[in-house]
Amino acid sequence: MKAQLILEDGTVFIGEGFGSHMDTIGEVVFNTGMTGYQEILSDPSYCGQIVMLTYPLIGNYGINRDDFESIHPAVKGFIVKEVTDYPSNWRSEFTLDEYFKMKKIPGIAGIDTRKLTRIIRQYGTLKAAICSIDRDPYEVVSRLRQTKLPIDQVRTVSTKNPYPSPGRGKRIVLVDFGMKHGILRELNMRGCDVVVVPYHTTADEILQLRPDGIMLSNGPGDPKDVPEAIHMIKQVLGKTPIFGICLGHQLLALACGANTVKMKFGHRGSNHPVKELATGKIAISSQNHGYTVETESLHQTRLAVTHTALNDGTIEGLMHLDYPAFTVQYHPEASPGPEDANGLFEQFLAMIEAEKQEGTATCQNVQI
Numbered sequence: 120m121k122a123q124l125i126l127e128d129g130t131v132f133i134g135e136g137f138g139s140h141m142d143t144i145g146e147v148v149f150n151t152g153m154t155g156y157q158e159i160l161s162d163p164s165y166c167g168q169i170v171m172l173t174y175p176l177i178g179n180y181g182i183n184r185d186d187f188e189s190i191h192p193a194v195k196g197f198i199v200k201e202v203t204d205y206p207s208n209w210r211s212e213f214t215l216d217e218y219f220k221m222k223k224i225p226g227i228a229g230i231d232t233r234k235l236t237r238i239i240r241q242y243g244t245l246k247a248a249i250c251s252i253d254r255d256p257y258e259v260v261s262r263l264r265q266t267k268l269p270i271d272q273v274r275t276v277s278t279k280n281p282y283p284s285p286g287r288g289k290r291i292v293l294v295d296f297g298m299k300h301g302i303l304r305e306l307n308m309r310g311c312d313v314v315v316v317p318y319h320t321t322a323d324e325i326l327q328l329r330p331d332g333i334m335l336s337n338g339p340g341d342p343k344d345v346p347e348a349i350h351m352i353k354q355v356l357g358k359t360p361i362f363g364i365c366l367g368h369q370l371l372a373l374a375c376g377a378n379t380v381k382m383k384f385g386h387r388g389s390n391h392p393v394k395e396l397a398t399g400k401i402a403i404s405s406q407n408h409g410y411t412v413e414t415e416s417l418h419q420t421r422l423a424v425t426h427t428a429l430n431d432g433t434i435e436g437l438m439h440l441d442y443p444a445f446t447v448q449y450h451p452e453a454s455p456g457p458e459d460a461n462g463l464f465e466q467f468l469a470m471i472e473a474e475k476q477e478g479t480a481t482c483q484n485v486q487i
């Protein structure tokens with residue numbers, strides 16, 4: 120069935136609808152990963168967004184039981200060049216079309232995704248609608264222009280209640296801002312005794328769990344929309360080692376007095392090179408973010424840059440100069456993507472061990 124993709128700048132694309140045939144509105148962003156569409160569509164950081172994949176053939180290995188990053192995908196829609204009707208993989212259980220129908224997510228295929236990527240790169244991230252062919256584009260554009268993007272995505276996707284994910288190792292409190300399950304898997308794989316807590320858990324509640332370390336997860340939206348988390352981080356900083364990923368990185372930076380800004384079109388994909396400044400080593404990383412920590416704002420903080428993006432020089436990693444706290448803007452848990460940065464989980468555990476032994480760990484004397 121024909122469907123339309125309409126951008127707020129007035130551009131109209133006609134394509135073939137798949138998945139749910141409902142209308143949807145969201146911020147359209149592009150992801151440059153060549154594989155990993157199942158992890159991408161189930162990454163809660165895309166809450167409120169319509170994702171376009173630059174790789175031209177999507178759905179070839181179907182949807183399986185194992186590769187979800189959350190139970191309910193929060194993505195608002197999917198845009199592809201071509202969607203596979205007959206997936207071929209031994210793990211495949213559904214086609215993308217069947218899965219999107221079940222989850223009530225609209226998709227549109229047959230779109231010139233190269234053209235759309237160029238528009239977004241030129242003008243920046245735009246609002247867009249996927250809608251029925253019968254809708255009047257003028258009306259849709261004026262509705263798009265009036266539509267405000269949501270600001271409560273973290274509340275929507277964070278766990279409502281704390282829950283344990285036990286192990287015999289270090290006790291980690293994992294603050295869920297819209298966590299990809301890959302983070303929990305990485306901690307459990309290393310034996311950690313994890314307690315996952317909601318985004319608004321207070322510093323006192325977290326410290327009562329007697330954590331050996333705190334992890335701040337990834338999550339959707341603007342980090343400034345989560346002031347309760349910034350307040351919490353200010354209070355736990357220096358009391359226990361902290362490792363932040365993506366939104367967690369941005370929140371820690373804000374808690375330390377830095378600023379965050381919205382990027383023109385962000386970084387989304389599983390092929391983004393980042394440089395570790397101390398060694399000059401390059402890692403290929405998995406990324407999904409639309410905001411970044413503002414470099415100029417760091418001089419008013421006790422944070423130092425540890426990693427930068429090779430494509431545009433933006434900040435990809437930070438460490439605190441006085442306390443055991445470090446963060447990365449990219450995804451060491453990968454899922455999807457390369458596992459070059461996986462060692463950061465070991466570095467976090469090494470920092471916790473040093474803090475336990477001597478009680479004086481900082482990022483500098485633990486060598487991360």
Ligand SMILES: NC(=O)CC[C@H](N)C(=O)O
Nearest residue numbers: 337338340365366409410
């Ligand atoms: N994946 C994330 O945690 C993204 C962080 C934030 N929502 C951003 O877009 O920059």
